[in-house]
Amino acid sequence: MSADHEQDQLYATPRPEVGDFLFDATVARVFPDMINRSVPGYGTVIGLSGILAARYAQAHSTLYDLGCSLGATTLAMRQRVTAAGCRIVAVDNSPAMLDRCRQHIAADSALLPVELLCADIQQLALSNASVIVVNFTLQFVPLAQRLPLLRRLHAALLPGGALILSEKIAFADADEQQRLEELHVLFKKANGYSDLEISQKRTALENVLLPETLEQHQLRLRQAGFTRVTPWFQCLNFASLLALK
Ligand code: GEK
Numbered sequence: 001m002s003a004d005h006e007q008d009q010l011y012a013t014p015r016p017e018v019g020d021f022l023f024d025a026t027v028a029r030v031f032p033d034m035i036n037r038s039v040p041g042y043g044t045v046i047g048l049s050g051i052l053a054a055r056y057a058q059a060h061s062t063l064y065d066l067g068c069s070l071g072a073t074t075l076a077m078r079q080r081v082t083a084a085g086c087r088i089v090a091v092d093n094s095p096a097m098l099d100r101c102r103q104h105i106a107a108d109s110a111l112l113p114v115e116l117l118c119a120d121i122q123q124l125a126l127s128n129a130s131v132i133v134v135n136f137t138l139q140f141v142p143l144a145q146r147l148p149l150l151r152r153l154h155a156a157l158l159p160g161g162a163l164i165l166s167e168k169i170a171f172a173d174a175d176e177q178q179r180l181e182e183l184h185v186l187f188k189k190a191n192g193y194s195d196l197e198i199s200q201k202r203t204a205l206e207n208v209l210l211p212e213t214l215e216q217h218q219l220r221l222r223q224a225g226f227t228r229v230t231p232w233f234q235c236l237n238f239a240s241l242l243a244l245k
Pocket of ligand 1: 023067093
């Protein structure tokens with residue numbers, strides 16, 4: 001484990017009451033360990049986000065990383081994109097996450113300029129975008145706000161621009177839902193999480209992280225104006241889509 005972050009033990013001891021999950025300083029401290037042990041395929045999605053961004057980046061445009069957390073996607077893009085005159089705007093509404101993100105960007109030697117913004121992505125004005133990445137963040141936006149947000153992302157993209165959308169997904173079929181949930185629990189147990197940690201975290205996320213089916217995502221992306229929508233990755237109950245303008 002790297003020296004700048006700790007092992008996630010946030011839910012290892014019983015809590016009298018489990019409140020809603022918050023992206024505060026305690027989470028920021030353990031975040032890389034937490035997300036790697038909780039999201040199957042996380043490293044692959046991040047690495048590929050850099051490769052896809054490099055493919056769709058247009059000269060003199062902006063690349064957005066919405067819900068950037070500690071900057072993993074921003075760094076993947078920064079290290080891959082070679083189009084001239086680009087910049088990255090990385091956005092998160094958690095000051096604690098952004099503080100650490102700033103340190104990670106400062107420690108990286110790639111040259112692409114990065115601007116960090118502490119803002120709610122639902123209120124953000126975007127423009128001149130060739131690539132917008134929303135990795136595991138739309139799932140925290142209230143359901144009714146998702147289509148308006150995607151419409152604004154579509155409007156901000158240049159022709160030929162790309163949206164990369166990665167999410168925890170649900171399944172319409174109850175049996176499939178149960179099977180994939182069980183496999184996700186086994187994935188977390190194999191990564192060292194106890195039954196207590198898994199169940200307390202589930203309670204904390206219950207009203208906060210609202211997954212939808214891959215079909216709902218595809219339909220809504222089309223409603224938002226994206227003409228070509230391709231799921232390019234799935235690992236258990238996590239998936240990523242590429243949507244082109
Ligand atoms: C990664 N993309 O490493 N506005 C801005 N930020 C938000 C909002 C919002 N409305 N809602 C949530 N966030 C990252 C991982 S984590 C995913 C993304 C997870 C932020 C929140 O503060 C957190 O940093 C991030 O979105 C979600 O690939 O923890 O499962």
